[in-house]
Amino acid sequence: MTSVKTKTLQVGDGASAVVVPDATPPVYKRRRKPLTFDKVSFFVVFLGLPLAIYLLFVIWPFIQAFGYSLTDWSGFSPKQNFIGLENYQKLFTDDIFMKAMGNNILLVIFLPIITIILSLVLATLVTVGGGSRGQIKGLRNSSFYRVVSFFPYTIPAIAIGIMWGQIYDPSGGLLNGILTSLGLEQFKAFAWLGDKSTAMIATMFVIVWGFIGFYMVLFVAGIKGIPAELFEAARIDGAGRFRTAVSITIPLIRDNIQTAYIYMGILALDAFVYMAALNSGGGPDNSTLVMSQQLFFTAFTKGQFGLASAMGVVLAVATLIFSGLVFLVNRLTGGDKDVSL
Amino acid sequence: MTTKTASQEMTSLHFNPRKPVATTGDKVVGAVSHTALSIWSLIVILPLLWTFMSSFKTSSEIFASPFALPSQWRFDNYARAWTEAGIGSYFLNSVIVVGSALVIVMVLGSMCAYVLARYVFFGSKAIYYLMLAGLTFPIFLAMVPLFFVMRNLGLLNTLPGLILVYVGFALPFTVFFLFSFFKSLSHEITEAASLDGAGEWRTFFQIMLPMAKPGLASVAIFNFLGLWNQFLIPVAINAAGPRVLSQGLAAFAGQMGYAVDFGALFAAVTVTVVPVLIVYIIFQRQLQGSVSQGTSK
Numbered sequence: 001m002t003s004v005k006t007k008t009l010q011v012g013d014g015a016s017a018v019v020v021p022d023a024t025p026p027v028y029k030r031r032r033k034p035l036t037f038d039k040v041s042f043f044v045v046f047l048g049l050p051l052a053i054y055l056l057f058v059i060w061p062f063i064q065a066f067g068y069s070l071t072d073w074s075g076f077s078p079k080q081n082f083i084g085l086e087n088y089q090k091l092f093t094d095d096i097f098m099k100a101m102g103n104n105i106l107l108v109i110f111l112p113i114i115t116i117i118l119s120l121v122l123a124t125l126v127t128v129g130g131g132s133r134g135q136i137k138g139l140r141n142s143s144f145y146r147v148v149s150f151f152p153y154t155i156p157a158i159a160i161g162i163m164w165g166q167i168y169d170p171s172g173g174l175l176n177g178i179l180t181s182l183g184l185e186q187f188k189a190f191a192w193l194g195d196k197s198t199a200m201i202a203t204m205f206v207i208v209w210g211f212i213g214f215y216m217v218l219f220v221a222g223i224k225g226i227p228a229e230l231f232e233a234a235r236i237d238g239a240g241r242f243r244t245a246v247s248i249t250i251p252l253i254r255d256n257i258q259t260a261y262i263y264m265g266i267l268a269l270d271a272f273v274y275m276a277a278l279n280s281g282g283g284p285d286n287s288t289l290v291m292s293q294q295l296f297f298t299a300f301t302k303g304q305f306g307l308a309s310a311m312g313v314v315l316a317v318a319t320l321i322f323s324g325l326v327f328l329v330n331r332l333t334g335g336d337k338d339v340s341l
Numbered sequence: 342m343t344t345k346t347a348s349q350e351m352t353s354l355h356f357n358p359r360k361p362v363a364t365t366g367d368k369v370v371g372a373v374s375h376t377a378l379s380i381w382s383l384i385v386i387l388p389l390l391w392t393f394m395s396s397f398k399t400s401s402e403i404f405a406s407p408f409a410l411p412s413q414w415r416f417d418n419y420a421r422a423w424t425e426a427g428i429g430s431y432f433l434n435s436v437i438v439v440g441s442a443l444v445i446v447m448v449l450g451s452m453c454a455y456v457l458a459r460y461v462f463f464g465s466k467a468i469y470y471l472m473l474a475g476l477t478f479p480i481f482l483a484m485v486p487l488f489f490v491m492r493n494l495g496l497l498n499t500l501p502g503l504i505l506v507y508v509g510f511a512l513p514f515t516v517f518f519l520f521s522f523f524k525s526l527s528h529e530i531t532e533a534a535s536l537d538g539a540g541e542w543r544t545f546f547q548i549m550l551p552m553a554k555p556g557l558a559s560v561a562i563f564n565f566l567g568l569w570n571q572f573l574i575p576v577a578i579n580a581a582g583p584r585v586l587s588q589g590l591a592a593f594a595g596q597m598g599y600a601v602d603f604g605a606l607f608a609a610v611t612v613t614v615v616p617v618l619i620v621y622i623i624f625q626r627q628l629q630g631s632v633s634q635g636t637s638k
Binding site for chain 1: 384453486505591
């Protein structure tokens with residue numbers, strides 16, 4: 001994974017990039033120093049303090065969740081009976097939870113694909129969309145596009161949700177306003193988030209809107225890491241723009257794409273903020289309900305903490321399976337092979 | 342707009358013999374690319390502009406026409422959002438919580454990363470992988486038990502509790518990012534410092550930390566965005582406590598069904614969006630750099 005990166009660096013930047021700090025082995029390493037107050041206090045504070053906070057507020061709750069998921073705990077009662085896998089059984093026969101899981105699967109498949117394709121196209125235009133003669137260069141004013149594209153990523157997700165909720169508003173919203181002014185009268189009072197057939201697509205659009213810019217910047221950085229000679233060589237060999245993108249750019253930023261796919265997939269498995277802001281009740285006919293919403297509702301409204309923890313575990317397992325699958329697919333399609341640079 | 346200036350520059354290229362000549366194909370591709378990117382920019386900017394404009398309208402104006410400019414620029418929407426809807430105090434709470442959490446997580450995170458990156462001891466690898474686990478598991482899994490941890494500690498619905506949890510969840514990312522950074526710093530310098538009589542503490546604060554400045558800045562920006570956007574943690578463990586901005590905004594939007602004050606809602610959204618946007622525009626170079634640094638490892 002990293003081998004490609006370092007090679008790229010050396011080819012691209014020549015001598016200036018070759019700085020290898022740990023080339024000389026430190027001789028002093030083996031010398032044993034006596035434990036001083038300085039050293040002990042250093043370790044206690046530098047390692048102990050962060051670790052204590054981390055263990056208490058992050059790791060311990062994670063471990064507890066597995067335990068709770070095997071009980072019928074309702075939270076506020078002291079009674080906590082061990083019921084084994086009953087909660088899981090209940091979940092997998094619960095139509096609403098299965099529907100939520102289905103929606104999550106839908107999101108996990110489509111959100112990353114759409115986001116990555118669109119941001120990859122934009123990143124390619126920005127970096128290598130310039131003229132076909134002379135040096136490889138990007139479009140003019142491309143920094144403007146990059147800066148603007150990143151805007152949504154800086155906006156709190158909840159604000160994005162509320163804003164788009166208003167844009168989709170059937171009577172006073174921006175979207176229907178634009179559509180009717182274009183002569184599409186049928187959209188005069190169309191409820192994008194209130195219609196079963198459009199609620200999910202409209203929601204997905206909002207999430208994609210929020211993330212394209214981020215991945216575009218990520219891919220731009222990846223593409224800029226590819227030595228320009230490679231593009232020039234491809235051009236001399238007669239490769240067109242599309243061919244260059246498919247045969248040079250995508251294989252060489254494959255690691256970035258994999259990272260993006262995993263990040264976006266994990267986001268799709270959660271998706272809580274967007275769903276809560278756009279359709280807090282799960283949408284028409286539960287068409288936008290996701291597992292995290294169901295978990296939150298089960299825990300903090302219904303007080304069924306055991307069941308909610310089981311949902312959390314299912315969510316965690318789904319995340320792990322997903323990440324594993326992405327790695328596996330990448331490996332099977334030749335991602336582990338060193339790209340010939 | 343941008344297309345026009347670009348094509349003008351392109352024609353002038355013909356008179357500069359040192360620059361390569363743009364072919365017809367280039368012009369077409371350039372025009373198409375600019376059109377695509379301009380449309381995308383519009384899709385980004387239009388909703389923001391519309392929100393901004395609507396924040397000056399009355400509710401009835403908003404429903405009458407989504408495009409019309411407000412008949413009168415109503416700044417009282419902002420006043421109502423700021424005081425009556427409580428956005429002002431939520432904003433302040435957010436600044437306190439995110440500010441403190443950011444400082445603490447940067448200090449603790451860089452310390453932890455430094456120790457893990459520069460010292461080899463029993464269990465150092467295990468701690469590193471434990472941190473990795475915190476990044477992979479969905480935060481949702483921890484929410485229910487965390488609720489009770491906080492309640493037992495008496496930190497439920499308090500700002501210090503929120504700060505500590507923010508620190509905990511931002512720690513793994515911070516440590517990861519800075520780990521590779523400290524690893525790449527030269528060992529000779531530490532050796533020289535210790536020869537000169539500097540202790541472990543001094544070496545870290547006076548020598549290593551200043552050297553890690555670029556890395557620290559990137560992580561800080563990232564953590565700031567992440568924590569400022571945080572929604573789930575406050576909603577789960579601070580439901581009855583002093584609200585932070587994202588939480589307060591959601592609550593305000595949630596009650597909109599009953600008391601319709603859309604002008605104030607748009608004003609509240611604008612208040613949330615604009616400061617971060619300004620910070621971003623100022624730091625955008627650094628931030629874009631940190632995206633590539635932080636994620637392409």
